[in-house]
């Protein structure tokens with residue numbers, strides 16, 4: 001999971017995401033809404049929840065058990081997965097809604113945090129009643145806790161994070177599965193019995209695909225669990241119960257598959273198992289939309305095959321990338337150019353240079369970075385979505401915002417006219433991208449409405465103070481500001497001014513690799529060109545500005561993609577020195593001064 005997330009930071013609501021256990025009273029008010037009462041049994045559960053489970057269920061259960069890093073999910077995803085781990089997590093009493101009414105925070109502790117329960121000596125039972133077996137319940141062994149923040153503002157989402165940097169369970173997930181069943185399993189058992197099936201039959205059918213049962217946390221499910229789940233309902237209806245279609249009672253063996261049915265095609269067998277699909281006697285309840293797993297990708301999804309990925313991976317940040325020893329993120333510079341080095345036909349005009357294959361490649365690159373930088377010239381000209389539309393990332397078949405980079409706009413003068421209709425915001429609303437961060441300089445005249453609007457959708461402004469000799473924001477400061485926000489890899493897409501600036505010797509040391517798409521076209525004079533300023537060597541003779549090394553060319557459709565690295569800075573020692581740096585902070589308007597990074 002990426003370090004950045006689409007929910008407005010918990011810090012925005014006065015919460016320290018790592019260290020503070022409960023929100024300050026000023027920020028949160030106790031919440032009494034019905035959604036915070038214990039979840040009632042879900043009568044819509046059926047065998048389908050076992051046989052057609054949410055995607056990557058075992059993996060998601062493990063992630064929601066460990067919560068090693070912040071997990072971001074869309075609300076329907078959270079509601080789909082959480083009932084599969086509610087055997088682990090017990091909701092605590094402190095829960096709250098902030099004053100804006102947009103954030104709802106809940107706190108959970110591991111089930112094994114409760115004190116150990118030792119039963120009192122059993123009270124005498126009425127004659128003929130069996131003695132109740134009360135077991136010692138293990139507890140008090142695990143201090144792991146987490147909180148969930150549900151955000152319902154310009155978009156809707158959940159952030160799940162553990163409390164305490166190094167917190168972890170004192171046991172594994174299997175241990176919890178052994179001592180407690182999830183509500184999904186109990187709900188399936190209950191609703192199947194309520195359809196008129198014998199508990200033994202329900203148990204047999206639930207075990208039919210044992211791997212899937214284990215994925216759902218049911219490795220230790222037993223017949224008693226099924227009986228207990230439906231006990232109240234069964235008391236008056238003992239005689240009416242039957243076995244599932246396709247099964248029979250076999251003396252000595254219990255409920256077994258009926259061989260005569262075994263020749264049925266597999267999908268028909270599945271349907272036969274689920275009376276909600278076939279049996280008109282059974283109550284048929286449509287599952288809520290939140291339970292349905294989307295099977296198809298959105299129409300704008302792109303595919304980039306694994307064998308092509310292999311060529312580019314050496315140039316990209318590795319999975320779990322860390323900051324450099326200097327505290328800088330991995331930077332990949334990438335853009336599409338014409339043969340005459342132009343990015344677009346004219347200033348302010350978006351021009352499609354990449355073919356379908358190289359466009360898919362660009363989206364693969366986007367999926368591999370935590371942030372995506374463009375200059376305000378590009379944001380204004382293109383009204384871009386700046387999301388990742390690769391099949392399998394969040395919003396395109398993946399979970400939450402997995403693989404979605406954070407768009408970052410360099411806009412020192414806060415001139416980008418972002419509105420709720422901007423494509424970037426529409427993408428956020430659809431759950432297909434993250435809200436942008438905008439980097440601004442001191443002295444900007446910030447429109448408060450725009451600021452509020454951006455925050456509403458989960459974005460923010462970052463104020464920077466450090467300038468170079470031309471009063472441009474220093475790239476080192478930009479990258480360190482993003483690193484301070486948890487970003488460890490950055491893809492810089494353009495436009496021409498940004499790319500040219502980063503190819504200058506004083507900046508190119510921040511670039512780890514370059515991936516350029518060359519389209520077979522001339523755009524002609526008047527185009528917006530990448531043309532960094534040449535630097536003569538120390539004798540005054542012309543000298544190439546940069547020649548990439550470790551270069552690989554990859555034909556993609558009718559384009560050619562070049563991947564390479566910028567040589568170490570020592571190779572530029574013969575060149576003229578970079579201009580002197582300007583002062584590192586400058587006065588803001590209204591007599592204030594920025595010192596370092598500020599966000600709002």
Ligand SMILES: NC(=O)C1=CN([C@@H]2O[C@H](COP(=O)(O)OP(=O)(O)OC[C@H]3O[C@@H](n4cnc5c(N)ncnc54)[C@H](OP(=O)(O)O)[C@@H]3O)[C@@H](O)[C@H]2O)C=CC1
Nearest residue numbers: 335336343344350375376377378472473494495496497498
């Ligand atoms: N083919 C491709 O791959 C791509 C094409 N493009 C195209 O490029 C064109 C836009 O390029 P261009 O006009 O050069 O604009 P840019 O996107 O490069 O934005 C330039 C502006 O961003 C701000 N800026 C950037 N870096 C800094 C810095 N270090 N410090 C301070 N301010 C900074 C400045 O804003 P201010 O002026 O307010 O000071 C500057 O004028 C568009 O036509 C777009 O379609 C864009 C990306 C990729």
Ligand SMILES: Nc1nc(O)c(N)c(N[C@@H]2O[C@H](COP(=O)(O)O)[C@@H](O)[C@H]2O)n1
Nearest residue numbers: 336351352353354362382384385386493
């Ligand atoms: N790789 C590439 N090829 C082109 O032909 C382009 N015009 C661009 N432009 C960049 O992509 C952004 C558009 O992104 P969305 O498709 O809207 O997500 C644009 O703003 C440029 O940064 N890139």
